[in-house]
Every structure is written in C-alpha cells, then in structure tokens.
Amino acid sequence: MNIQRRDAMKMLLAISASGALAACGDQSKTDTKQDGEDPLLKYAEAGKFLSMQEMAFLTAMAATIIPRTDTPGAVEAGIPQTIQDLLSTWGDDTVRQYWRSGLQSVQAGLKGADGSNDFATLAANAREAVLAKFDAGVYANTIENDFYKDFKSTIGSAYYMSETGATEELIYDPVPGDFKGCIPFSDVGKAWAT
Amino acid sequence: MSFDFDAIVVGSGMSGGWVAKELCERGLKVAVIERGRNTDPTEDYKDHVDPWDTPNMGKKTPEDLKKHPIQSEVYAFNQNTKQFWVDDNDHPYITPEDQDYKWRRGYHKGGRSIMWGRQSYRMSEIDFEANKKDNIGVDWPVRYDDIKPWYDHVERFAGISGSMEGLDILPDGVFQPPFEFTCAEEVFKEKVEEKFPGRKVIPGRAAHLTAPTQEQMDLGRGKCQSRALCERGCSFGAYFSSVSATLPAAERTGNMTLIADTAVQKLDYNSETGKISGVQTVNTKTKEKKTLSARTVFLNAGTIPTTMILLNSANEHFPNGLANSSGHLGKNLMDHVACGRGWGIMPGMMDKYHKGRRPNGFYIPRFRNHTEVGEGFIRGYGYQGRIYRNSGWSINNPGIGSSYKKANRTPNPWALSLIAFAEILPDERNQITLHPSKTDQWGFPVPVIDAKMRENEVNLIKQATRDTIAMMDAAGIVMPDADDPEDPHINAPGNGIHEMGTARMGHDSADSVLNKFNQSWDIPNLFVTDGSFMTSGGCQNPSLTYMAFSARAADHAVKLMKENKI
Numbered sequence: 001m002n003i004q005r006r007d008a009m010k011m012l013l014a015i016s017a018s019g020a021l022a023a024c025g026d027q028s029k030t031d032t033k034q035d036g037e038d039p040l041l042k043y044a045e046a047g048k049f050l051s052m053q054e055m056a057f058l059t060a061m062a063a064t065i066i067p068r069t070d071t072p073g074a075v076e077a078g079i080p081q082t083i084q085d086l087l088s089t090w091g092d093d094t095v096r097q098y099w100r101s102g103l104q105s106v107q108a109g110l111k112g113a114d115g116s117n118d119f120a121t122l123a124a125n126a127r128e129a130v131l132a133k134f135d136a137g138v139y140a141n142t143i144e145n146d147f148y149k150d151f152k153s154t155i156g157s158a159y160y161m162s163e164t165g166a167t168e169e170l171i172y173d174p175v176p177g178d179f180k181g182c183i184p185f186s187d188v189g190k191a192w193a194t
Numbered sequence: 195m196s197f198d199f200d201a202i203v204v205g206s207g208m209s210g211g212w213v214a215k216e217l218c219e220r221g222l223k224v225a226v227i228e229r230g231r232n233t234d235p236t237e238d239y240k241d242h243v244d245p246w247d248t249p250n251m252g253k254k255t256p257e258d259l260k261k262h263p264i265q266s267e268v269y270a271f272n273q274n275t276k277q278f279w280v281d282d283n284d285h286p287y288i289t290p291e292d293q294d295y296k297w298r299r300g301y302h303k304g305g306r307s308i309m310w311g312r313q314s315y316r317m318s319e320i321d322f323e324a325n326k327k328d329n330i331g332v333d334w335p336v337r338y339d340d341i342k343p344w345y346d347h348v349e350r351f352a353g354i355s356g357s358m359e360g361l362d363i364l365p366d367g368v369f370q371p372p373f374e375f376t377c378a379e380e381v382f383k384e385k386v387e388e389k390f391p392g393r394k395v396i397p398g399r400a401a402h403l404t405a406p407t408q409e410q411m412d413l414g415r416g417k418c419q420s421r422a423l424c425e426r427g428c429s430f431g432a433y434f435s436s437v438s439a440t441l442p443a444a445e446r447t448g449n450m451t452l453i454a455d456t457a458v459q460k461l462d463y464n465s466e467t468g469k470i471s472g473v474q475t476v477n478t479k480t481k482e483k484k485t486l487s488a489r490t491v492f493l494n495a496g497t498i499p500t501t502m503i504l505l506n507s508a509n510e511h512f513p514n515g516l517a518n519s520s521g522h523l524g525k526n527l528m529d530h531v532a533c534g535r536g537w538g539i540m541p542g543m544m545d546k547y548h549k550g551r552r553p554n555g556f557y558i559p560r561f562r563n564h565t566e567v568g569e570g571f572i573r574g575y576g577y578q579g580r581i582y583r584n585s586g587w588s589i590n591n592p593g594i595g596s597s598y599k600k601a602n603r604t605p606n607p608w609a610l611s612l613i614a615f616a617e618i619l620p621d622e623r624n625q626i627t628l629h630p631s632k633t634d635q636w637g638f639p640v641p642v643i644d645a646k647m648r649e650n651e652v653n654l655i656k657q658a659t660r661d662t663i664a665m666m667d668a669a670g671i672v673m674p675d676a677d678d679p680e681d682p683h684i685n686a687p688g689n690g691i692h693e694m695g696t697a698r699m700g701h702d703s704a705d706s707v708l709n710k711f712n713q714s715w716d717i718p719n720l721f722v723t724d725g726s727f728m729t730s731g732g733c734q735n736p737s738l739t740y741m742a743f744s745a746r747a748a749d750h751a752v753k754l755m756k757e758n759k760i
Contacts, residue, residue, distance in 0.1 A: 065594045073599075082251070090250040131594050139592035153589035154251075156602070160587060161245040161252070170585070170603065174244065176550030179420040181374035185547040191585045191605040194245060194551065 040097045049088040049096060053120075055080055057107055060120040064127045065152055066159050074155055077164035083154065102147030109145055110134055166193035199225040199451070200755070202473050202488040204458045204503070207305025208737050209724045209744040210494030211436030211444070212348065216748035217492075218449040222755075225486060226441070226450060229457035229478055229495075230301030233308070233437055239427030240274035249273045268298050268691075270309050270425040278302060278309050278425075287498075288629055288642045295643040296688035297498065303454060304437035305496065306691070307737075309425045312400045312433050312553065313578065314354045315734035316345050316365045320564065325730050328572050331526060331620035332700040334729045335710035338365065344742040351443075352434040352741065353410055355418075355554070356399030364559040364576075364734070370404045372397035373552045378540040378581035378608035382669045383556070389668035392565025393558055398578065400554040401434035401738075413442050420550030433553070453486075455479050459638055461491060461507045461516055461720070469719040469760070476636050490719040490751055490760055494744070497527070497693035497725040501626045502641050504697065517714040523697055523707050524627055526620035527645045528731040530690035533575075533683055534614035534658030538671035539607045540581050547583060547605065555580035558665075560733050562657060571653040575616035575733045577662075581608050610671055614658035617733040618687070619650050620695050645687040655682045692736050694728035712747035719760045723747045 044051035050058065062074035062083075074080075087099055110119045110130050119127060135152075137143030159165040166172040170193040200222035203213045210226060217224045245252075252273050258266050265271055265279035278300040289295045300306055319338040326333040342365070349368040356369040375383065375397065383395035402418040403410055415431035415438055424433050431438035444450040455478050462472035462485065472485040493500040501524050507516035515523045555578050562574035587602040624645035632640040647655075659679040666674045677683040700706025703715035712727050714720040723744040725736060732739075754760045 066599050067596055069596045069599060086251060086253070090253060090255055092256045128595050135592055135594050149589050152594075156587045156589075157251055160585065160602070161248070163244070163246045166245055169599070172244075173550070174421070176420040179373050179418075179548070179550035179552040181379065181548050181552070182377035182546050183549055185545050185605075188547050188549065190603040191583075192551075193585070 038097070040100045041093055043088070047088055048084060050084050054100070054103055055084060056120040057103060058083060060122075060127060061106070061131070062155050063124070064131045065155050071169045072164050074159045077159055077162040079155060079158045079162065082158045082162065098147070102151060105145055106148055106151060109143065160193060197487045197489050199223050199486065199488040201225070201490045201492065201751070202227060202486060203492045203494055204473070204500070205305065205494035205496060205724065206303045206436055206441060206452065207494065207496065208307040208310065208436065209740040210492070211304070211307065211440030212741050212744035213492045213494055213723060213748045214444040214450055215440040216745050217752065218444040218447040220749070220752040222449060222752065224444065224450050225488065226444070226452045227456050227458055227473070227475060227486070228303050228452060228454045230303065230454065232452065232454035233303040235427060235429060235437065238277055238302070239429055241421065241423045241426040241429050243274050243426070264296060265298060267296070274423075274426045275309065284635065286632075286634060286640050288632070288640055290642070290644050293644065293646055294686035295645055296686050297643065298688065298691045299496065303441070303452065304435050307435040308427055308437060310435075310737060311735065312402060312424065313557075313735040314349070314352070314399050314401045314738040316367055317732045317734055317739050318363055318365050320363055321730065321732040324573065325620070330572070330730070332698065332702070332705050332729060335699055335701045340710070341742050341746065344746040345738065348738065348741040348745055351409065352401050352439060353403040353406065353415075354399055354738070355397075355402050355404045357397050359394060359396050361394060361559055363564050367399070369399070373400070373402075373404065373554050375556065376548050376581055376608070377543050377546045378610075379556050381540060382581055382610065385669045386558075386665050390561070390566075390665070393561045395556050395558050398554040398557045402553055403432050410439075413439060415439065418553065420552060422551035422553040424553050457636060457638070458495065458503055459506060459636070461503065463507065463509055463511060463516060463717065465511055468717065470717055478636065481636065489755060490721065492748070492751075493720070493722045494724045497696055498626055498641060498643070500722055500724055500726050501696040502628060502638070505626075505628050506639060512716070517707060517716045517720055519716050520703060520705055520707055522705060525622045525625045526695040526698055527624040527626055527643070527693065528618045528620055528695040528728065529645075529687045530615045530692045530731060530733060530735075531618060531647060531651055531655060531684065531687070532613050532615050532690055533655040533685075534662040534677060535683060536610070536612040536662040536666050536674065536676035538610050538666050538674035540610055540669065541607065541672050543608060568657065571650045571657065573617040573619065573650070573654065573733065575614040575654055575658045577612055577614050579610060579612035581610045583608055610666065610669070612662055612666070614662065615690065615733050615735070616651065616654040616658055617731055618647070620698065620730055621648060624687070626696055643688075647684055647687065652684065655684055656680070692725065692731065694725040694731050694736060697722050697726035698729045699727045700729060711750040712743055713750070718754075721747050721751055
C-alpha cells in the first residue's frame with residue numbers, strides 16, 4: 001500500500017472501529033548512539049545533528065520549495081530548525097544516516113554540469129530554476145533520487161503542521177462545532193489545515 | 195456473612211462501567227477493580243494539543259516501537275494517544291508458530307472505551323437466530339425482543355447519533371441527530387442504492403452527542419465539536435466512554451469505590467456455598483496481594499483477560515477452569531475481520547467542501563445472505579466508509595515554489611475510502627489457553643492465543659472485495675484501487691479489536707458457560723458481561739451490545755440478590 005492510501009485508510013479507521021492496518025515499513029533499527037564513527041552519524045555539535053553547511057542547504061531548499069509569498073514561507077515558519085530538532089532528538093541511526101546521505105545525494109543532484117554550483121549560494125531565481133528541473137525529473141522518473149520526495153514531504157508536513165502554515169497559509173479550525181458536509185468551497189477559500 | 199462489598203466489578207472499560215453504574219444506581223456498594231492507572235482527563239487527554247505542539251511532528255519514536263511493538267501498529271496509536279496503549283513488554287502473550295494474533299489494548303480506568311471507534315450498531319433478530327438456523331456453535335438464548343429495551347436504555351444514556359432507516363438487518367434505536375453526509379457521499383448513496391436496490395448507504399451510528407440531553411449535560415458532557423481527535427480522549431465528554439459517562443454516574447451515587455493499579459488474578463470458590471467467596475488481587479505497582487470479598491462478582495476485564503482469570507482459578511471442583519463444567523471456556527474466540535478495502539476519487543463537486551471533521555462516516559448494512567445471496571459462505575459483512583476532500587499537499591505531487599504552495603491551498607478531490615467488516619464464526623479451534631509454565635512479572639500465566647481465519651471468513655472476504663469494486667464502479671469512482679478479490683488482504687485475527695466469545699451464553703449448561711442473563715451456569719454469583727459472552731458476533735461493531743447485556747445482567751443480578759437467590 002502506498003503512503004497516500006495508507007494515510008487515507010488510517011483516517012478512515014480513525015472514524016471507524018478497527019485497526020485493520022499493519023504498520024508496514026514503520027519498523028526501524030533502534031540504536032540511538034549519538035557519536036558513531038560513521039561520518040553519516042556524527043553530530044555537528046552536542047544536540048545538533050546537522051552542520052552549518054547542511055543547515056544552509058536545508059534552508060535554501062526550504063525557501064525554494066515553500067517560499068514567502070503573500071504568506072510566510074517555510075523559512076519564516078522556522079522549518080529548518082524544526083527538521084534540525086527532529087533529526088537531533090528523534091529517530092535512530094537509520095534515520096540519521098538516511099537523512100545525511102539523502103541530503104548529500106540531493107545536493108549532488110543539484111550541481112550544474114561542471115559540478116561547481118553550490119545550491120545554497122545561488123540567487124533565489126537560479127535556485128528555483130535548478131530545483132524545478134530536478135523536481136520534474138524525479139517525478140517523471142528520469143532522475144533517480146529516492147530521498148527527494150520524502151524530503152519534500154517532510155518539509156511540507158513540517159510547514160503545514162506549523163502554527164504559521166496551519167493558521168496563516170491554510171485555515172486551522174480547532175473547534176469547528178457543527179459538521180457541515182456540503183458547503184460552497186468559496187465560503188472557506190482554501191484547504192483546512194486539519 | 196459479611197462482605198467487603200455487595201459487588202465487585204473486574205474492569206472499568208466499556209462493559210464494566212455499565213455494570214458499575216447500574217449496580218450503584220440500584221443501591222449496591224460496588225468496588226470496581228482496574229488493573230491500570232486512574233485516568234485523569236486533565237493529564238491524560240491530549241485533545242488540546244495543536245499540530246505544531248505535537249512531539250516529533252507526530253512521528254513514532256524508536257522508544258515507541260520498543261515499548262509498543264504491537265500497539266504502535268494500531269491506527270489510533272500516535273504521539274497524542276500513546277499513553278493509552280499497553281507496554282507490550284509487560285504484557286506478553288504467545289501464539290502458535292506461523293500464526294499471529296494482534297491483541298490491541300489499553301490498561302487504565304476506562305480501558306478501550308477511551309480509544310474505541312464509537313461505531314454503535316444493534317444486533318438484529320437475524321443475528322440472534324443465525325447460529326440456530328445455520329447449525330453453528332450454539333443458539334443464542336435471547337432474541338431481539340429480550341434485549342431491545344436494554345438497547346433503548348443504553349442508547350438513551352450513552353447518546354448515539356444515527357438515522358431511522360426501518361431496516362430489519364440493523365434495527366433503529368434511540369438516536370440523536372445523525373452527522374451530515376458530504377456532497378460526494380450523497381452521490382455515492384444515490385448511485386449505489388440505484389444499482390443495488392438491496393443495499394443502503396446510511397450515516398454511521400456513532401456514540402457522539404449531537405443533541406445532548408439534560409441527563410448527559412448533568413454528567414458534564416457536551417455536544418460533539420467535530421474535531422475528530424477522539425482517541426486522545428475528549429475534554430467535552432462528547433463521545434461515550436466509561437470515563438465520560440458511566441463511571442461518573444456510578445460515582446455520584448456515592449456507592450462506588452474504584453480500586454486502580456490492581457489486577458485480579460484468581461477468584462476463590464467456596465465449595466460449601468457453591469459461590470465465589472473472594473477475589474485475589476495484586477497491586478500492579480507494589481505487587482502486594484490482597485483478597486476482597488463480595489456477594490456477587492462481575493467479570494468485565496475484556497474477553498481475553500476474563501478468560502485468563504477463570505482459567506487461572508481452576509480448582510479441584512473445576513479442574514479445567516472455574517465455571518467451566520461445559521469445557522467451552524476459552525473456546526470460540528471471535529473478532530471481526532476488516533477487509534475488502536477500496537479507494538478512489540469521486541470526480542466533480544470541486545466547488546464544494548466540508549466544514550469540521552466528522553468523527554464518523556457512512557455505513558452500508560449487511561446485504562449478503564439477506565437481500566442478496568451469498569455463495570460459498572454464510573453470514574455477511576457491513577461497510578464503513580467516507581468521501582472527504584483531504585488537504586492538498588502530498589508526497590505524490592510534483593512542483594516547488596509559489597505555484598506549488600498555491601496548489602496546496604486547494605484541497606484534493608473527493609476521495610473515497612471503503613472497508614468491510616465481516617463476521618467471524620464461532621469455532622472451537624479458535625481458543626485461549628494458559629501457558630503451563632511461563633508467567634508475567636506478576637506471576638500470572640501467559641496466555642496462548644490460537645486463532646485463525648477459516649474457510650467461511652476467507653470466502654466472505656473475497657466476496658466483500660468484489661462488492662467493494664462493484665460499488666465503486668456503480669458510484670462512478672475514478673482511479674479506483676482495491677484489494678484483490680482472488681488474493682485478498684487478510685490480516686491477523688485481533689486486528690478487528692473485537693475479541694469475543696470465549697465464555698458464550700447458551701440454553702444449556704452442557705455446551706455454554708453462561709445463561710441468558712450472563713450468569714455462570716456453575717456459580718450463581720458470577721456474571722460475565724464483557725465480549726466473552728457473545729454467542730456469535732454478527733458483523734456489527736459489538737460495544738453497544740456489550741452495554742445492553744451488561745445493563746440487563748446487572749438489573750437481573752440485583753433482582754436475584756433482593757430475592758436472596760444469590
């Protein structure tokens with residue numbers, strides 16, 4: 001079952017009465033040592049897994065995927081720090097290895113033909129052009145990068161779950177009151193955050 | 195003879211709460227013994243936590259997987275609900291090699307009535323007659339008319355939202371107004387009912403207050419706010435749980451004593467009186483042992499634990515388990531199998547949306563072997579589903595930048611999810627026993643759970659999957675995806691979280707454990723009203739039936755006590 005289907009089924013089951021769903025793929029190794037020999041596992045400093053360079057790349061990516069428009073973007077919503085916190089305090093070696101090597105693979109994939117450009121230092125419009133091409137290639141399966149979709153999805157989750165994303169970009173209705181099953185979309189105008 | 199209490203109720207969940215309420219309201223001094231902690235809504239309920247304050251962006255931690263390898267698979271396990279699921283390491287069980295059983299549970303005041311799915315359906319005369327007609331298991335010793343007033347009674351108090359439909363397969367009840375359908379569900383209903391005149395698509399019947407009564411408000415319960423955070427616990431008390439409804443009702447009588455952190459290990463049998471004389475307990479924290487006495491004892495520990503307690507209470511008079519002269523204790527373990535899953539998009543209506551998060555869906559009552567034939571199987575299945583527009587962003591969407599962000603402001607198209615809940619037949623081979631030597635840290639023998647899906651279940655699931663596909667087709671669902679009818683998804687038993695049947699009621703002490711009032715044939719002051727009494731399971735979610743039989747049994751027990759018969 002793919003992730004979208006799995007989520008849809010989880011949501012259905014949450015309103016029904018049964019747990020038909022095995023959490024396939026959620027198992028992972030549970031070692032949590034923080035200072036492995038493996039460079040893929042090394043914390044940049046105590047309590048911070050990602051280095052300044054990695055944070056710079058992550059920030060550039062977050063700003064390019066979800067930029068500031070008429071509402072704050074992912075950087076304004078603090079998403080790079082959210083991801084830093086997540087990777088530093090949550091998960092295990094498998095997760096950290098996956099993220100660090102994944103970030104490296106995306107970074108490598110975004111370099112120009114001459115291998116010279118550093119995504120984080122490009123101008124915003126240049127970043128957008130480079131990443132748009134890469135994104136299109138991944139979704140068209142002409143570029144192979146297993147990590148990228150997960151990465152983009154995590155940025156998206158973090159943004160739309162953030163207070164800024166939920167309440168400014170989307171609409172957050174913590175206590176809706178009556179459920180209305182069929183109203184004009186124009187009465188709401190955009191997607192509910194939850 | 196003097197007793198510590200008039201009655202002891204073992205377990206404070208779905209059924210135990212009801213027994214406590216009914217006994218206390220009839221003037222009995224009642225001890226409710228709960229093996230878990232004393233739930234405190236202000237501490238334990240996480241329904242006030244906003245998405246951005248949810249730890250780890252809602253992701254499970256490695257510790258979660260270590261502590262809850264079984265429970266963390268449940269749809270309702272997340273960072274805001276994990277406090278309600280047991281630590282699997284503390285509560286081991288064994289399954290035969292090459293066989294699985296998924297025992298999903300929580301030990302705390304309120305039990306699974308806090309995390310339950312809230313779907314509430316009556317069993318019908320068709321269900322109560324089924325075993326007799328099919329010559330399966332034993333005949334139910336009750337018929338619909340016996341239990342109907344008790345369904346009325348528990349629905350009125352619990353608060354069930356639903357619609358009057360006049361269906362013999364799924365009797366109407368005492369309902370508060372149903373939740374609305376979404377626009378797309380209206381279309382689905384119309385098209386499915388048009389193509390299949392024997393099928394009905396109706397609002398789910400769920401234990402949510404949509405128009406609370408004075409009685410409910412007096413207990414501090416309020417109207418459902420459509421947040422759909424139910425499994426975190428509801429600070430509004432808007433869905434039924436022991437903690438929101440029955441235990442407060444018992445408490446206000448002044449007759450209830452709740453004893454938390456205390457597990458029942460054995461029942462003492464007095465061979466002179468032929469009755470239970472005491473309940474042996476162990477404090478789960480200090481391991482201190484204590485025996486409590488009462489004139490009457492109700493087991494409501496949950497089907498598997500109740501069975502374990504009785505098996506563990508074997509003595510010279512009942513060498514195969516207390517109250518088990520029939521030999522049926524522990525046998526006939528049932529569940530429901532959730533299967534025949536389908537997904538797809540209902541095209542159109544992009545100018546329409548929904549407001550609020552309905553904690554419920556639609557329901558399609560059973561039609562196989564009823565309004566339509568069933569080939570290769572007896573019984574049937576009902577469906578739960580919904581059609582919703584989920585938020586717009588997804589890992590599957592290409593794009594970046596302002597256009598991506600803008601696209602994510604638009605919710606996705608109307609998406610259907612559909613799943614069948616099929617009946618599992620009582621079968622003596624599906625059983626619970628106690629391991630001869632292994633014990634848990636409190637010295638309680640570890641249960642061995644041996645159950646699997648058999649031919650009738652597999653054939654039900656195959657047909658349910660075909661019907662899922664046919665209904666999606668009839669409704670004009672595009673991009674359909676479903677399980678494969680020839681190689682269907684069959685998950686391990688236990689996943690329905692509807693354990694039932696291991697102390698069934700019947701007409702005869704020779705082939706059943708309980709009589710028609712949930713009273714032990716062998717021991718008159720022993721009653722069992724959790725899911726273990728179920729003679730067959732129907733395909734309906736069973737909690738409402740446990741509630742009705744619990745209230746009825748409590749009423750009966752008090753009458754017997756007043757007549758000095760127990």
